[in-house]
Amino acid sequence: MSELLASLGLEPVVNAVGPATRLGSSTPGPHVLAAMAEAAGAFVRMHELQAAAGAEIAAICGAEAGYVTNGAAGGLMLAAAACIAGDDPALMDRLPDASGARDEIVIHRGQRIAYDHALRAAGARLVEIGFHDLTFPRELDAAIGERTAAVAYLSNSGANAIPLEQVVAIAHRRGVPVILDASLAVPPVANLRRFAALGVDLVAVSGGKWIGGPAASGFLYGRADLIRSVALQHQDQDVRMETWHGAPLVAEGIVPGPPHQGIGRALKVGKEEIAGLLAALRAWVARDHDADRARWTADCETVVAALDGIDGVRAEVLPADGRERGWPVAEIALDERALGRTAYDVVRELAAGTPSIALDEALAWRGLLRVTPTQLQAGEAEVVATSLAASLRQREAAAAIDTEDRKDWTA
Numbered sequence: 001m002s003e004l005l006a007s008l009g010l011e012p013v014v015n016a017v018g019p020a021t022r023l024g025s026s027t028p029g030p031h032v033l034a035a036m037a038e039a040a041g042a043f044v045r046m047h048e049l050q051a052a053a054g055a056e057i058a059a060i061c062g063a064e065a066g067y068v069t070n071g072a073a074g075g076l077m078l079a080a081a082a083c084i085a086g087d088d089p090a091l092m093d094r095l096p097d098a099s100g101a102r103d104e105i106v107i108h109r110g111q112r113i114a115y116d117h118a119l120r121a122a123g124a125r126l127v128e129i130g131f132h133d134l135t136f137p138r139e140l141d142a143a144i145g146e147r148t149a150a151v152a153y154l155s156n157s158g159a160n161a162i163p164l165e166q167v168v169a170i171a172h173r174r175g176v177p178v179i180l181d182a183s184l185a186v187p188p189v190a191n192l193r194r195f196a197a198l199g200v201d202l203v204a205v206s207g208g209k210w211i212g213g214p215a216a217s218g219f220l221y222g223r224a225d226l227i228r229s230v231a232l233q234h235q236d237q238d239v240r241m242e243t244w245h246g247a248p249l250v251a252e253g254i255v256p257g258p259p260h261q262g263i264g265r266a267l268k269v270g271k272e273e274i275a276g277l278l279a280a281l282r283a284w285v286a287r288d289h290d291a292d293r294a295r296w297t298a299d300c301e302t303v304v305a306a307l308d309g310i311d312g313v314r315a316e317v318l319p320a321d322g323r324e325r326g327w328p329v330a331e332i333a334l335d336e337r338a339l340g341r342t343a344y345d346v347v348r349e350l351a352a353g354t355p356s357i358a359l360d361e362a363l364a365w366r367g368l369l370r371v372t373p374t375q376l377q378a379g380e381a382e383v384v385a386t387s388l389a390a391s392l393r394q395r396e397a398a399a400a401i402d403t404e405d406r407k408d409w410t411a
């Protein structure tokens with residue numbers, strides 16, 4: 001990679017942000033790359049590959065069915081399309097025009113995030129419930145009606161949302177499926193089966209984040225009929241009735257015939273991504289996650305130790321907790337006034353350095369920086385620690401020079 005980057009005039013970045021798409025997501029291991037290379041060398045009927053991969057995903061997650069998508073965002077868009085169109089090929093052909101159909105997706109106002117564009121892109125209209133900090137179960141019940149296609153839920157959105165268990169219970173009582181964005185909920189690996197056991201109808205997971213699959217991979221799992229709708233709207237439908245592999249669906253009266261290329265056709269998943277995602281998922285569920293957490297914690301401690309005793313800086317390791325965040329982070333609180341610089345200044349300075357370091361700036365507006373250790377390569381925690389310490393000691397260094405200058409001048 002370094003050679004390729006150099007030929008383009010680029011340098012690799014030290015990623016202290018985590019599996020951010022804008023930095024390239026993850027560094028898939030040799031087992032993933034080998035699976036992708038193998039898939040690249042043969043043709044296969046893609047619906048059969050998806051069915052086989054989906055069956056294994058379902059077994060891993062304890063669900064009825066599974067499906068490989070291009071990222072969790074692609075999965076969310078397909079999930080919305082499935083909940084809107086069901087088994088109706090005419091409606092599949094029409095999306096994202098869902099006018100007159102069940103096209104509403106109910107969502108907590110406090111769970112609105114930029115990724116819900118994926119739901120809207122399928123043709124859904126979002127119906128918000130609650131306020132940023134408080135939502136009552138009765139509001140969910142009241143928002144569900146004739147036009148409701150699904151309830152969307154974001155995992156790990158804090159204590160101010162209706163608990164997922166209760167959302168599932170209310171939605172199911174009204175005959176409406178629940179779509180869960182679980183991108184931030186794995187690790188821990190146990191959550192995969194927990195969500196299936198809770199009866200969530202479609203769960204979207206990112207393959208390119210903590211699982212270490214190809215950046216453009218992810219998966220859905222859940223109810224078999226909804227996954228069937230996903231497949232019909234996602235797979236290539238340049239097919240003829242006479243030879244279509246979906247003939248049994250016609251015979252059983254589930255669909256009157258194939259849809260045309262659906263809304264998901266623009267979210268193509270190659271055989272290489274399917275193979276890579278599956279290899280990554282197999283290895284990830286069998287991985288020693290305690291060892292990962294121990295290494296990540298040590299990396300966080302390296303950063304915190306380097307910042308010890310710097311005026312205006314307070315750093316600590318926030319340990320992984322089982323449910324809200326499955327990995328530790330080093331959190332660095334800046335007294336911006338004492339330091340004479342903001343957290344954003346520090347982010348910009350480290351980005352401009354050599355090597356270029358990317359820090360988590362999500363809380364920089366509050367003067368907080370975070371180092372997420374999950375994507376750091378060997379030796380990079382030291383690089384981040386040294387660069388951060390140098391950047392944050394500038395005020396001390398400047399003050400020292402200042403005093404020395406004055407001493408010289410008065411002497």
Ligand SMILES: *Cc1c(COP(=O)(O)O)cnc(C)c1O
Nearest residue numbers: 071072073074115183206207218
């Ligand atoms: C990253 C992310 C997604 C999208 O995942 P991709 O695999 O990159 O498509 C969706 N939702 C949340 C909350 C995310 O953090």
